[in-house]
Amino acid sequence: MPTTGAPTKLTQGSQARGGIGASTLRPDGTLKVTGEFAFASDMWHEDMLWGQTLRSTVAHAEIVSIDTSQALATPGVYAVMTYDDLPTDVRTYGLEIQDTPVLAHGKVRHHGEPVALVAADHPETARRAAAKIDVEYRELPVITDEASALAPDAVLVHENRDDLPQGPPASDGPGGTPIAGHVPHPNIVHRQPIVRGDVEAARERADVIVEGEYTFGMQDQAFLGPESGLAVPEEDGGVHLYIATQWLHADLRQIAPVLGLPETKVRMTLAGVGGAFGGREDLSMQIHACLLALRTGKPVKIVYNRFESFFGHVHRHPAKLRYEHGATKDGKLTHMKCRIVLDGGAYASTSAAVVGNASSLSAGPYAVDAVDIEALALYTNNPPCGAMRGFGAVQACFAYEAQMDRLAQRLGLDPVEFRQLNAMEQGTLMPTGQPVDSPAPVAELLRRVKAMPMPPERDWESSEGADVRQLPGGLSNTTHGEGVVRGVGYAVGIKNVGFSEGFDDYSTARVRMEVIGGEPVATVHTAMAEVGQGGVTVHAQIARTELGVAQVTIHPADTRVGSAGSTSASRQTYVTGGAVKNACERVRERVLEIGRRKFGSYHPAWATAELLLEHGRVVTDGGEILADLADVLDDEVVEAEEEWRHRPTEPFDPHTGQGNGHVQYSFAAHRAVVDVDTELGLVKVVELACAQDVGKALNPLSVIGQIQGGTTQGLGIAVMEEIVVDPRTAKVRNPSFTDYLIPTILDTPPMPVDVLELADEHAPYGLRGVGEAPTLSSTPAVLAAIRDATGLELNRTPVRPEHLTGTG
Amino acid sequence: MDFLRPASWEEALAAKAEHPAAVPIAGGTDVMVEINFGHRRPDHLLDLNRIGELAEWESGADSVRLGASVPYAAIMENLRAELPGLALASHTVASPQIRNRGGVGGNLGTASPAGDAHPALLAAGAEVEAESAARGSRRIPIDDFYTGVKRNALAPDELIRAVHIKKADGPQQYSKVGTRNAMVIAVCAFGLALHPATRTVRTGIGSAAPTPVRAKTAEEFLNAALEEDGLWDNGETITPSVAQRFADLCAAACNPIDDVRGTAGYRRRAVGVMARRTLTWTWESYRGTRRTLKGAA
Amino acid sequence: MRVSLTVNGRPQEADDVWEGESLLYVLRERLGLPGSKNACEQGECGSCTVRLDGVPVCACLVAAGQAEGRDVVTVEGLADHARQRAEGGGTRGTGGSETGTPLRDAQRWKAEGGDSRTGEGTELSPIQQAFLEAGAVQCGFCTPGLLVMADELLERNPNPADADIREALCGNLCRCTGYEKIMDAVRLAASR
CATH class of the missing domain: 3.30.365.10 (Aldehyde oxidase/xanthine dehydrogenase, molybdopterin binding domain)
Structure with missing residues (x-):
């Protein structure tokens, strides 16, 4: 080879030698610690070329012209490709809706959209050649939020949508576009209402009603190994792609038709994957590398740099969430109403499934009999959003857990006790009417996480003065204890496991x-x-x-x-x-x-x-x-x-949201302890304790690693991580590790983990999916702790120093 | 692109004279980022790593002559007594790996308002030793060095050879705000140096104006207040109202912008808080020193 | 241009190096040593950390020409480096040693198709062994840089406090583990 x-x-x-239940070591571990494990970006082939992608510099524009002549004339360049060079009529792809152009045609819909490709003998040659491609844009107004997406004269992000459900239109949308009942506007990707019980009657019984509006920022998966792969043309006219992905066969299904090859002639081998977290569910450079390899007859490697990686994959949906909860004075929830608006960005990706999760899990791990829920995802000119660890459940958890704390406060109850009073159990009905048919130890997880010993106070004090490494601001030396207030917060969440809504998983x-x-x-x-x-x-x-x-x-x-x-x-x-x-x-x-x-x-x-x-x-x-x-x-x-x-699931009813849509649920609870410098608005998370039910820990060491890793990603979105998009231009303002910050080892606290193993009799060995649940409750626990320290309302995440100091 | 590798300072000056657009590279922590991302494609890179003297320092009677390429890690380790403010600032620079490569010369050459060394240099008092083949050596006072956003007083044919920084004659502090507890670019930063020998204080503010600046009105106010109450001599505490007034004047010296790292309003506020805190830390340290000396005598 | 340097104790040469290339690119693409990783190329992640004349640096920010004549240790040479240190052979200037990857192999190491390998039986440095055992490796992309950095920490400070470990490793981003198992691994290596 x-x-x-x-x-x-x-x-x-x-x-x-260990079987299940033992903490055996990774079979790829030795290769990974010696540097010999080959990640996708390490692939090398004699005579290989380097591929480079030219991306749009504007978010929404018509492409007036593309001139590739200078790029083609650059010595060392083997190929330049645009939409016009695509080999077949299949020129779009997508996981659920086939709406993403392989290369932009006539129009770009978001900042950083691929427009042209170059293959050259050195990455610098390819970069320089790509820079010589002259693209003339005529800019269009940008759709950036619900108001601009649904305005009467709103430009349609996808002017000729053909994925809308067939049948007689419920009404006529802009431009005479047929509209299905549950997708009321062509700038809405998908909408899922869920109604159960008599909300108005339940509302009458409520002694307190708490309303809140919450905002969730756009998070990046920030896997460390950027998108990369190597496409090698084969003698039979096919291609062999070595690739870092999350699902080889889904890639194959999307790649082959664009290349005009049968799936048997597109061979796919998984190369080493440097993390994923949802960001490799959609295609990035897969088709591009294959196109260039088939065009040039040479192996082509594409490796994104970090800047490009921020444009190369979808992000976690930012969201606006409006919630209303009611409770009786003895602390029982009466009802819940919510509306969750997710920004899907320019292409659909997995937005529809994210909507399904956000709506069906919007009530959290609580028993509430009367609900009125609506979740939807918009098409905008913002960066496309799709899968990220927690998948729709994360945004909802941030909001409903804030509501739980506010309800407890209004009722004068302890926030943990209030949650336990309303915690779901095995047998509880979900808002979708589906019974939870395996253990749901929500109250027990809260009890366990609360029972863990508290970390010491003022641990930063020593005989030699303050150790700034243990204080807010860390090495930046901003406080020696001044302004520092401790806070404690709790949260618990519910995540579905496996693909839902009737998917043949x-x-x-x-x-x-x-x-x-x-x-x-x-x-x-x-x-x-x-x-x-x-x-x-x-x-x-x-x-x-x-x-x-x-x-x-x-x-x-x-x-x-x-x-x-x-x-x-x-x-x-x-x-x-x-x-x-x-x-x-x-x-x-x-x-x-x-x-x-x-x-x-x-x-x-x-x-x-x-x-x-x-x-x-x-x-x-x-x-x-x-x-x-x-x-x-x-x-x-x-x-x-x-x-x-796994057991089959069913779709949610498009109007009532009823249906046995999920396979299994996963639960985790967190307690966060923070020190906040209240004058500077800086946060040091002191400890993030977690209790999670994993059904059966097949590999305890790996299970704890998943819980701590997921917890840390939740910490990131609580206090620092956000892709900032300029609302006037829809352009990304911080596509780099200099300005998109993820937690360092100095930002990450000790994370004691208590693992509960209550078997799910429907699952192999009784196991329960582990990876996502800890990402849900970590964020609201940290927010609750910061609220506890500061007394501020904090309805947005991530919390920035501006929000803690009133200087936003 | 040509890679120039002068083996001596004289060769470097000659190369810079011949190619005034050549980009000097030492630690590479700014230049290589721009090259890796295609933001800069100079015709010539001028490698200064082979010039050993740039990584050396000498401690004189009043000042330290710090070679332009002395890495931050060496400043933290070796010059904590002579240059406490700069040593603290060095400790806030990026990561250990970056501190092993980057030095003050690069910070000055780039002249980004967010450079971590600037507030410490402004507060301590410093002169930049610049040299060209044609006109020889000159010293540029740090107060005149920063001329605009990422612009400085260097002529195209000049290179930075060293920085002469006043040795501390009193306590110095440095504080920087970022939204992460390590490895973060300054949202804003503040340096403060007490100079008991001259009975003055000096400040430096980073990332809160187009260039690093001193809060001169605040300095004058504090100088007068300390003098008026005889605090340099009696070693009493600074009253909260004086500290707050100083903090407010430091905040007022800012001319910040809103950007992706922080709002202008936050920067002003944070500079004020850092000014008040660093004043407390330095003054308490000064009082502690005096008491110790008294006790010893 | 041509760049000559010593990598993991072996003299190496790379020809036709573009003047804007980084040491990282030369190691990965010209010398067949892809162990050092390319996660950000701006000194913000530490995945490309190597020892340059003994000092840990980000290889992405060292211009290839600046490495001329210098001594580089990468993750691929870490086990040898640790062994020589343990044997009291010094930790720098290991050029000319008969150990290490032979030049011919180093220039294009290959994971041969068909061969089974988990590296069982491979000699590891104490920090590599500890990362493996403590569960500090998930996707493994940050691992090489962390290993080089942690090994250097233990070389300087054989018994670091937790805060010292965190300070030393704060330039190395990991997205999978939440760092707890990395802390465990460094503690474990120190305790041995």
Whole structure:
């Protein structure tokens, strides 16, 4: 193979023997600590070219002309491509709605939209050539918010939408556009109402009513490994793409038609992925690299720099949320009304599903019988928004948890006790009417997180004076204790696990067992995108548990095996893990069949006992050893490929939002302790404690890593992270790590974690998806703590020093 | 692009004379960012790393001659006593990796209002030693050095050789506001130096005006107030009203803008808070020193 | 231009280097050492941290020409570097040593297709081993820079307080772990 850094099989044997429940080490860990693990940006091929993308410098404009002649004339340039050079009539793509142009045609709809491509022999040559492409824009007014999107004379972001539901239009929209009932305007991507119970009657019973308006900023996934990949043209006219993504098969489905190739001629192999968090669900440079490779006949590598990465992927939807809650004076919720407006930006991405989550989870982990909910996502000329860890549930949690604190305050109740009074339990009905049919230990998680010991006060004091590293402002030396006030806050959240609303959410796994060097070895082959979460570790553990082997080989993820679905929605351990388990069970059955055939006559237990594979042997459930696997298999190879699905879900009713839309729920609670410099508005998070129910921790070390990582991303959106878009121009103002700040190790506090394991009987091993829930409650807990310290209302996140000092 | 690698200071001056548009590069922490992102494509890069003397410093009777490329890490480690304000400022610069490479010469050359060293240099009092092949060496007082946003008093053929910074004759402090607890560009910054020898105070403000500035009215007010109440001699505390007036005058010396890092209103407020706090810290330190000396005598 | 330098104890040369190239680009694309990572290229993330004449720096901000004649240690050479330190062989100027990746291999290391490898049995430095065991590695993109930085911290300060660890590593961004396991790893390596 001429490609350097192509992923290889990972075999774990001598050092890691643990099955599920053990904290076995990552099979890719040694490669990662020695620098040998090949990330997508490390791929290299002889004679490879470098691809460069020219992006729009304005947010909304007609493209009057594109002149590529000077770029093409640059020595070292092999190809320049624009929309006109696309090989087929399929020139758009999209995960849910196919509305995103491969290259801009006639119009650009957001700042940083891809307009042209260059391939050259050096990245600097490619950059210079791209800069020589002359694009003339005629600027259009920008749609930036709900008011401008729905104004009577609003420009339509997508003037010829063809994704709207068929059937007789409920009314005529601007320009005679047919409008479906639940998408009342073409600048609305999707809308989901949910109504249940008699809200007006319930409202009458309320002793207190709390209303609030909340704003949630645009967060970036900020994975550290920028978008990158290598496309290698193949002799059969196809292309092999080595790529960092979250879902190989979804990429393939979108790429192949644009290239005019059958899916069999587009081979996809997962290259090392430097984090994802939702930002790699949509395509970035995949099609571009393939187009350039097929055009030039040479391998083409594209690596975004950090600036480009901010334009290369979707972000977390910013949101405006309006809530009304009522409660009786003894602290029981009567009703909830809310309206959640998400800014989807210029292209749909996963906005519709985000709307589904935001609406269905908008009441939080609370029992409330009467709800009137509306969530919608807009088309605007802001940066496109889509998937990010927590997916719609994050924005809602920030708002409903603020409401809970305000209600508790109005009622004179302790905020934790008030939440516990209203906490949902197994059997509680969701606003969608769906019963929660597995453990929902909301009150218990709150109890546990509250019971953790508090961190010491004034820990920054020492005999030598104040240690500024432990104070707000840190190394910047802004306070030696002056103005510093402590605050404590709590929050809890609910996240769905897996793909919802009737989506056929399945995974495929191929498991093979054979004897190598006298030892039984299992090989697990899936298309699961390992993005850092530790799925490969868990697959090896499952194979050990189910097949009783020590040595497990993880085959590189590629499209030579069926889809493993997306590494998102906290679903991979559940669904692909379930598929691996299922395939292992099939292999085990076949191995036992072989055993019965060969050795059945020697021992009656082969026919009568429950047989297990343990420690390389076939044993009875009573522990009696029947045979070595090596003897059973000899030179036979047993292989099984299985698809596995979680329980089916149904779509939400478009008008009432009723329906069994979700598979499983995941719960986490946080307690935040902060020190706030109230004069300068600077925050030091002192501790962020978390309690989470994980059903069953397949790998406890990885579970805690997920919880702490998710918690920290929630901390980031609480106090620093925000993509700032200029409301006049819709241009991004801070596309760099200089001005888009993510927490450093000095911003991140100790994070004690209490893991609860209440099995969900519907899930493999009873497990519960882990990755997202901690991102939800961390943010509102930090906000609650800051409110506790300052007494301010703080209806917006992230909180900036301006908001704490009245200088905004 | 040409990469010029002078082996001596004289060669560097000659190269700069021949190519006045050549961009000097030492720590690379500004220049390489611009090159990596295609924001700057100079015809010549002038590497100063091979000129050993630029990374050296000498401590004289009244001042420290600090080579232009002495890394911030070395200032923090070795010059805390002589240049306490600059040492504190150095500690707030970016990350350990950057502090190992970047130096004051780069901050001065770039002359960004957000450069971390500027307020400390203004407060301590300093002169920039600039040199050209044609006209030789000259010293530019720090108060005259900053001429506009990212502009300074250097001529095109000049290079910064060193900075002469007054050795501390009293307590100095430095404080910087950013929205992260480490590795952050200043939203605004404040430096304060007490000069008991001359019975004066000097200030420096960063990121709150088109250039780094001193709060001269505030300095004059405080100088007079300290004198009037005999505080330099009697070592009593500064009253809250004097401290607040000083803080207000420092805030008034700002001419900030709203940008993505912070609002003008916040910058003014933060400069005031930092002025009051650093005054308290330095003055308490001064009083503590006096008491210790008294006790010792 | 041509750039000659010592990397992980081996003399290396790169030809046809564009004058605006960074040391990081030369290491990754010309010398076959992609271990140092390219996450921001503006000194804000620490993923490209290497030792330059012993001092940790961001390789993205060192012009290739500035590395001429200098001694560089990358994550790929960290285990050797740590072993030589442990053997009292000094930590700088390791040029000419017979250990380390041979030049031929270093210029184009390859993860050969078909071979199985997890690196089990690979000799690791104490900090590498501790990162692995403590769960400090998730996606692994920040890991090389953190390892170089943490190794240098322990070289200077074998017994750092938590605040010292945080201060030393505050120039290295990690997006996956929340840093807790990284703290654990450095504590673990220090305790050994």
